[in-house]
Amino acid sequence: MDDSLDSMSETSLELFPGEPVLAEPFVRQVDTGSVTHETPEHFHKSTGRWIDGVILRMRSVLGFHPTTAVNATLSRRLRNLSRRGQDAPSDIALYISYTRPVAAALNRRRAQAVEAYTPTLPPLSGIDVDIVDIVDGLERDGIFVTTLEALGVAHSADMLAAAQHVADDFAPRARALTRNGSMFNIVPSDAIVNRPGIIAWGLQDRLLNIVEAYIGLPAAYDGPHIAYTVADGREVGTRRWHRDREDHRMVKIAIYCNDVDAGGGPFEMIRTAGEDDPAYPYASLSDEELALRYGDRTVWDILSCEGRTGTVIFADTARNYHRGRPAWSKDRKAIFFSYFARRPRHPFCCDRSGLSPAQMANFAMNLPGITPRQRDSIFWRRALPLIARIIPPARM
């Protein structure tokens, strides 16, 4: 079942080295629109974007003090402008993709691809009844909850321990970022690439089989990210109801790295609001806004995934509204593995793991025993037409 990874682990690559030295303590802050009050140095180092360098330079020339209201306003406006500019190509592409002729062509191409690939799907029945249950759950509800133990994928304990370790290392920084207004913090990619076993875990055939059986097409692997949610009670960012943009269908595998109860920010999904909606604008919504679209909250079929460490959630986060419920009693650490088709509907909305294509490519090239299927799932961009490849991805 996990021949490929098992063969990898027999080679010289240390997928789970004892205590690897983390890279320089660089922090990637995923800014989803918050107003932060960091020092200029933090801006520049945490984002590395040219606009932050411009802001830093302007402050220096004009003599703004970082804490003045004028300075904060200027920074916010310039950063918003920068954000809009950087997202403009993907926003335009997204809009065009929903125009009638383009949408029809994309739907037709996908239907043909699914029809062509279906006969070659790995057979599930008779091999693994648990996989059939997971795929059925995704079809029926858009979600299936299990545990690492029940899932029976190799190297799970090591992967979980590694994820917990880097999440704990990141905790103080995540709390500081949250105090400064950040809505969503993920462990920096440098820490993840130093733990190749974390990335490799998501490449195992058992998982790719589940993804492909559900989406009906060869799977692309967008890699893992580890989210650290501080218990601040705020309903912001991904803690508002939303659907992910990557593709018609996608699979996220979420694994809790600590026990998560009702106050600990459980993953939640609405099982009845997942109908395909070709005109869907992909906005995030509050309870009230979602009620306008789907009726009163009392009729929503919400599955709140409270669970112990090692709880595994398979979810189609593109088809169904979901969120991380705001945590108020305890921080939540969770790792997410993302998959979609190798020609996703919106390739410019992918790359959500924080790992750059170069980091993923470097991982793949240094992974002994990697199979063609695993390699192709990492290098999914190669299957894209040129026009889709040159549109820069939207910001996270």
Ligand SMILES: [Fe+2]
């Ligand atoms: Fe999401």
